[in-house]
Amino acid sequence: MSAWIDIAALEDIPARGARVVKTSLGCVAVFRTAADEVFALSNACPHKAGPLSEGIVHGKSVTCPLHNWVISLETGEAQGADEGRVDTYPARVEAGRILLDRSFLNARSAA
Amino acid sequence: MTQKLIVIGAGMATGRMLEKLVEADADYDITLINGEPRGNYNRIMLSPVLSGDKTYAEIVTHDDAWYSEHNITTRFGTFIAGIDRAAQTVTTDSGDVLPYDRLVFGTGSNPFMIPLPGHDLEGVIAYRDLEDTERMMGLGSDHKCVVIGGGLLGLEAAAGMAARGVDVTVVHIMGHLMERQLDEAAGYLLRKALVDKGITVKCSANSKEILGENGKVRALLLDDGTELPCDLLVMAVGIRPNVKLAQDAGLAVGKGIHVDDQMVTSDENVLAVGECVEHDGAIFGLVAPLYDQASVAAQTLMKTDATFVQKELSTKLKVTGCDLFSAGDFADGDGREDIVFRDPARGVYRRLVIEGNVVIGAVMYGDTADSNWFFGLIKDKTDISEMRETLIFGPAYQGGAPLDPLAAVAALPLDAEICGCNGICKGEIVEAINAGATDLGAIKATTKASASCGTCTGLVEQVLASTLGDDFVIPAAASVCGCTDMTHEDVRRMIKSLKLTSMPAVWQECGWKTSCGCHVCRPALNFYLLADWPLEYQDDPQSRFINERKHANIQKDGTYSVVPRMWGGVTTPGELRAIADAADKYMVPTVKVTGGQRIDLLGVKGEDLPNIWADLNAAGMVSGYAYSKGLRTVKTCVGTDHCRFGTQDSTGLGIKLEKTLHGAWTPHKLKLGVSGCPRNCAEATCKDIGIVCVDSGYQISIGGAAGMDVKETELLVQVETEEDAIAVIKAITQLYRENAKYLDRIYKWMAKVGLEWIKERVEDERDALVERFELSQTIYRHDPWAEHATNKAQSYQPLATLSLEAAE
Numbered sequence: 001m002s003a004w005i006d007i008a009a010l011e012d013i014p015a016r017g018a019r020v021v022k023t024s025l026g027c028v029a030v031f032r033t034a035a036d037e038v039f040a041l042s043n044a045c046p047h048k049a050g051p052l053s054e055g056i057v058h059g060k061s062v063t064c065p066l067h068n069w070v071i072s073l074e075t076g077e078a079q080g081a082d083e084g085r086v087d088t089y090p091a092r093v094e095a096g097r098i099l100l101d102r103s104f105l106n107a108r109s110a111a
Numbered sequence: 112m113t114q115k116l117i118v119i120g121a122g123m124a125t126g127r128m129l130e131k132l133v134e135a136d137a138d139y140d141i142t143l144i145n146g147e148p149r150g151n152y153n154r155i156m157l158s159p160v161l162s163g164d165k166t167y168a169e170i171v172t173h174d175d176a177w178y179s180e181h182n183i184t185t186r187f188g189t190f191i192a193g194i195d196r197a198a199q200t201v202t203t204d205s206g207d208v209l210p211y212d213r214l215v216f217g218t219g220s221n222p223f224m225i226p227l228p229g230h231d232l233e234g235v236i237a238y239r240d241l242e243d244t245e246r247m248m249g250l251g252s253d254h255k256c257v258v259i260g261g262g263l264l265g266l267e268a269a270a271g272m273a274a275r276g277v278d279v280t281v282v283h284i285m286g287h288l289m290e291r292q293l294d295e296a297a298g299y300l301l302r303k304a305l306v307d308k309g310i311t312v313k314c315s316a317n318s319k320e321i322l323g324e325n326g327k328v329r330a331l332l333l334d335d336g337t338e339l340p341c342d343l344l345v346m347a348v349g350i351r352p353n354v355k356l357a358q359d360a361g362l363a364v365g366k367g368i369h370v371d372d373q374m375v376t377s378d379e380n381v382l383a384v385g386e387c388v389e390h391d392g393a394i395f396g397l398v399a400p401l402y403d404q405a406s407v408a409a410q411t412l413m414k415t416d417a418t419f420v421q422k423e424l425s426t427k428l429k430v431t432g433c434d435l436f437s438a439g440d441f442a443d444g445d446g447r448e449d450i451v452f453r454d455p456a457r458g459v460y461r462r463l464v465i466e467g468n469v470v471i472g473a474v475m476y477g478d479t480a481d482s483n484w485f486f487g488l489i490k491d492k493t494d495i496s497e498m499r500e501t502l503i504f505g506p507a508y509q510g511g512a513p514l515d516p517l518a519a520v521a522a523l524p525l526d527a528e529i530c531g532c533n534g535i536c537k538g539e540i541v542e543a544i545n546a547g548a549t550d551l552g553a554i555k556a557t558t559k560a561s562a563s564c565g566t567c568t569g570l571v572e573q574v575l576a577s578t579l580g581d582d583f584v585i586p587a588a589a590s591v592c593g594c595t596d597m598t599h600e601d602v603r604r605m606i607k608s609l610k611l612t613s614m615p616a617v618w619q620e621c622g623w624k625t626s627c628g629c630h631v632c633r634p635a636l637n638f639y640l641l642a643d644w645p646l647e648y649q650d651d652p653q654s655r656f657i658n659e660r661k662h663a664n665i666q667k668d669g670t671y672s673v674v675p676r677m678w679g680g681v682t683t684p685g686e687l688r689a690i691a692d693a694a695d696k697y698m699v700p701t702v703k704v705t706g707g708q709r710i711d712l713l714g715v716k717g718e719d720l721p722n723i724w725a726d727l728n729a730a731g732m733v734s735g736y737a738y739s740k741g742l743r744t745v746k747t748c749v750g751t752d753h754c755r756f757g758t759q760d761s762t763g764l765g766i767k768l769e770k771t772l773h774g775a776w777t778p779h780k781l782k783l784g785v786s787g788c789p790r791n792c793a794e795a796t797c798k799d800i801g802i803v804c805v806d807s808g809y810q811i812s813i814g815g816a817a818g819m820d821v822k823e824t825e826l827l828v829q830v831e832t833e834e835d836a837i838a839v840i841k842a843i844t845q846l847y848r849e850n851a852k853y854l855d856r857i858y859k860w861m862a863k864v865g866l867e868w869i870k871e872r873v874e875d876e877r878d879a880l881v882e883r884f885e886l887s888q889t890i891y892r893h894d895p896w897a898e899h900a901t902n903k904a905q906s907y908q909p910l911a912t913l914s915l916e917a918a919e
Contacts, residue, residue, distance in 0.1 A: 008910045016627070016653040019910035030910060034295065034627045051669040054657040054717075056630035059449070063630035065657040065665050070630070074446055098910075105913065 003102040010036065010096050018053040018062070023105060028089060029053035030098060031073050033060060038098050039073035040091035046071075046084025115210055116141045116412065117201055119191060119356070120217035124385030124401040126151035126172050128215065131409035133181045139412070141183045142209060144201070147240055148188035150178065155398060157244045161271030167241060194360040196378055213412060216357055216368055216376070216383035220350040220396075225259065229321030234328035235344045238268045243345075250343060252276030257331045257341040259318055261288040265347035266305065273310050280311040280339050282331065287314055287615070292437040296453075296626070297460050297476040299615035304433045304458075313337075352387045352394055367394045372418045374408040384408045393421060436482040439472035439489045440464065447471070452503040453622045456522030460619060461503055462626060468496040481505035519597070519605070519622045520573040527608045529570050532563035532868075537574055544578045551575070564864035566600040566850060573601070592631035594623050599635065599852040606639050612647040614640065614654070628654075635853035638740065641776060642848045645887035658738035661907070662895045663720055666713065671720060673699075673712040674737035675727050676773070679747045679765035679785075680708030689730030697723050707744030707782065709735055721904035724896035733773075733894035740854070741776040742783075742844075745769040746794065750787030750804065759804035761787035764833055768802075768840060774892040775844060775884075778851040778860070783840075796824045799857045800840055805829075809836040813843060813869070814858040822858045825866055827873065842873050842880035849883075 013019050013032040020027040020043055027043035029052050037060070043053050050066030060073045070079040076088040090101040116132075116139040118125050125143070129151075132139060143150070149171075156170040178185050190204040194214070201209045222237030224230055236243050247268060250256060254277050258269045261283025269279045281288075287298030288305075302312050317334040321344060330340045352367035363369040363377035367389030374382045384404045386395060395401055403419060410417035452461040457477060463485065464472035470488045475481075484506045488495060495502055523529075525538030535558050543557045554571055555562040561571045575583045588598045595602070602621055611617045614636055618628065628636065633654035640648040652660045663671035675690065690710055694702050700714040715723055724734070736742060745768045748754065750761030765785040775781070784795030785802040795801030797817040801824045803810045808831040812824035827843065830836050846869065851860035861869060873880070899907075 005913075012910060014653055014906075019906070022909040022912040024914060027909070048667065049669075051665075054661070054665060054669075056633060056656065057653065058627060058629040058633065059625060060447075061629075066667065068630070102913075 004092070004094075004099040005102050007098045007100050010038070010093055010098055013038075013098070016057040018055070018057065020051075020053045021100065025105070027051075027053070028100070028105065030091060030100070031057055031062060033057060033073070036093065038091045038093050040089040040100055041071070041073065041076055042087040042089075044086065045069055046078060046086055047082065052086070113138050113140050114212035115139070116213045116215065117209060117211040118143045118215045118217060119201075120219055120385070120387075121145035121147070121149075121151045121173075121187070122217050122219045122385055123151070123154055123172075123398060124405045125215065125217035127402050127405035128217075128384055128409045129173070129181075129183065131406055132412065133183075135409070135413060137409070137413050139213070141181075142186065143178070143183055144186045144189050144191065144203070146188070146190050149241070150174065150185060150187060152241070154240075157238075157241070158267040158271055160241075161244050161247055161268065162274040163248075163271075191356055194356065196360055196381070199380065212380065214381045215408060215412075216381065216387055217385045218353040218356055218383075218387040220386040221353045222346065223349045223351050224346055225318065225348055227318055227321050229323050229328070230346070232321055232323040232328045233326055234342065235321060235346065238264055238345050238347045239350075246343065247272055247277075247345065248275070250275065250277045252278075254278065254342045255340055256280075256343045256345065257282060257339050258345045258347060259283075259331070260345075260347035260349070261285065261312070261314065262291070262347065262349070263289060265345070266301075268345050268347055269305070269310050270308065273308050279309075280313065280341075281305070282316045282318060282333070282339070283312070283314045284317060285314065288312070289435075292474075293435065293476070294462060294474055294626070295615045296451075296462070296619055297435070297474050299613065299619055300458055300460055300476050301433055301435070303616075350386065350396065352389065354387060357383070357387070365389050370419075372407075372420075373411040374404055374419060375411060382408050382411060390419060391421065434475075434477060434479040436475040436479040436485075437473065438482070438486050439470070449626045450499075450503045451624060451626050453619055454522075455519045455620045455622055463503060465495070465499075468494050468499075470495060470502075517573055517577045519620065520570060521577040522620075523608070529574065529604065529608065530558075530560040530563070530567045531604070531607060532567075533559040535560040540571060540574045541578055544575060549575070549579060549583065564850060564868050566852075566864065567604050569598045569601045570604050591635060592629055594625045594628055594632050595621055597621055602636070603639055603643075603850075603852075606643055610644075612640065612644045614651065638776060638778065638853050641891075642887070645890050659740070661717070661720065662724075662734055662736075662738060662899060663715070664738045668714075670714045670716055672737070673715050673720070673723055673727075674705065674709050674735040675732035676735040676769070677709055677732075678769050679745055679762050681747075681762060681766065682710075686730060686732060689727060689732065693723050693726050696726070705737070705744075707737075708746050709737065709744060711737070718908055721900040721907050725900040728894070728897050728900060734896040736774070739776065740779050741774070742769070742772040742781050745772075745783040745785060746798070747785045748787045748792035750785075754787055756790060757787035757804070758806050759787060759809065759833070761785045761793065761802075761804050764802065764804075764809075764836065765793075767833070767837060771837060771841065771888075771892075772844065774894075775848075775888060776891060777844065777848045778853050779856045781844065781847075781857075797821065798824065800824075800843060802836060802840075807831065809833070811836060811839050811843075814861040814866070816856055816858050820858070825861070827866070827870060838877060838881050839873060841884045842877045843869070845880040845884040845887075846872050846876075 016034050018029050018031040020029055029041050029043040031039045043051055045052055045064040047069045050064040052062050054065045055062040061070050063070050069082050076086040078084045089104045092099050151173040153170045153172050159165040192202045192204050194201050199211050222239045236246055256272050256277050256279050258265045258281045261281050269281045273279045287295050288301050305312055319334040320332045322330045322332055328344050330338045332338050354364045354368055357368045358364045368383040368387050370376055370383050370388050370390050376383050385401050407417045407419040447464050447466045450463045459477035462474045463470050469492045473485045523537050527537050529537050539558050540560055548554050548557045554560055561568045569588050590596050591599055605621050609620055617636055637651050637654040641650050658664050697719050699712045703711045705711050745765040747762045747765030751757040782798045783800045784793040784798040786793040786795040787804050795803050797815040801812050801815055810829045812826045815824035816822040
């Protein structure tokens, strides 16, 4: 069952930027692209756990600030020659508000 | 028996409905009531009337003769006082009570007026009807007009008035024009076309107040304090369905008047069509669905079955002679890919959005000839996997050749400057080529282009290639990144010679292959633009690496290091106490002295940054820019203050240099050292710029390094006074940032352009370089910590904190 929860206004994240949502199970990075899409990913790069929310957002990818791994915001997969993936979570924008699905965030603890 | 039909509103939808009824010879006694003192005309043709291309008579769709021929009673200039649905009567403002069997609402929409202070002044109008148009037509070349709103209507108003010679300024709150139809790149092209027509365009501009004089508009005041004088102010910020009358009559109303698929409202005898309608949650502004509604309403009135279906919409527009097209969804969604095509020569931009081998959205600018074909692909959900590679070129190119990478250079006008050192334009190079200079060496010998610093070599080669065709093969040079075939040097020259002052401008004019660049090119472009156009370009934090965005150095565990500035490496007991207090308060795990004579607080949490900065600010300290591709530190020895060997005040000079260079962005980090005598205790000769004091003055040398490469500086010049030393150092810093490739330290740049070239420039152009340096510093010499701690502290905090367990 999905349980969408209102996190913040879209404007609270700059376009081509990100902010984190803190949970007791670790941080989730919420990204906003130039086209105002939002994506939610675990905030730890599969390489050395770099904070992806601090990376440069381009197209639908983010570049990790620590060692320049490029991660797809859609799939969480590392791009190019690098291998690895981070968890992605359902996120959407409705009436200018960012919504995340609580049930998926919760499911992380079971994993 | 003939039934009575009353139609309220003579707009485009009701006009079409009346035509349908008349064509079918429907058995109705029709009365048409309109508030405007005239009948049906083609409202979307008001813009050609404004620009003088058409007259009002030419856009009338139904004249008095037509109404009388078809026995339609007209009551123009008449307003409705009330509707009695139980009695089925309409009462006019003159008190006439008219009975109806069927009633149709076509009340259209009202322009939205922003309730700014002063919006009720004389001379503040909307752009909606003929009266508004006539007000604008009354202006001439001695008038100024401000248009609020950079959407279609606002731009048409602006263009129409500009065509009449009016001095027009468009004020738009969003970052680019027509943001609902166009993406950033297409918005850039549109803006450029408008500016070419003499229209001033201000984006990201917030209106604050409309200023008046004797009850009449005088100027628009923006929230940044700018005053835009005007004789007329046009608000074109959107429309709202006009539902007042329907609401008063007790009909179901949401955003618009609710109708079902047959255009019937909540009252079975009352219908509604056009912009006043809300159908299945949607409201309507384009003419195509309004015409569909009109036909459905006509059929419902004639008791034939008909159903209104919302269709996929496309917008094909012509704004001031620029062709635009947008269709489908080009913004939100998962699993989507872009295909972008740019032809800088023709000012063409195309972007397709693909999802699962189907085109779901398209934006086109400049050439919309193929728009119907693309719109067909969207509507029919055609599988495009077979033609993916050539799809973007349109139907004629299926199986055609890929895009010519030389297009950008081929498009340059002949007077575009290619070689900045020698002032050589493209035309002179083309002439030389035509006169027989067919390789780089010959071009250098005959024109001097690329013969000085050499950074324009790539562009000269491309001019050779585009002029000679297959006879010239360009030696391979590394491009900036996968988004472009151009080198850093090419892009820098394009930015200067075409005066490109925004990132979308660079992407378009240099033919970028991605929609918004990548983590490699964006930081470089951001630097080039702010270095070349300090006043015009606004720094983009989202195109900066995290350290420069957050003004602190990210560490491997995601914490940050904080380094306050210590001018020239000099501190005080008070500053040290404040640093110690901050280290305690924020539980800083490591406090370390750096190689650049600073104190580094390592392991500060991201959320604490604004607070620790505020504390350090309160003790008089500012950001040390230890994270920047910019001035880092000026390391000094104690010089004549204390040292028995010192020849000059090296500490004092270091402090002065740091205070004047503080905040300056450069292609890579910039470290300075000032030693008081040739014993060189400040290790000045392995810095980017080193100063060694001697009895007779100051030896200034450049190009040192002590990193991956270790280099000793080479002497640039010796000067006699401290004042001269500071001027030379400002000049060399400016020359470096105007010319070097992003991420080249001075020694790397020097290896490319040669020390001799640098010497000549600094000698010949010192004053001009210093002047440009100072101009840039008026913008960038500031403390980002204070700014962020005061204005942006919230952005350092988590967006939200969720306690997940509690919800279960």
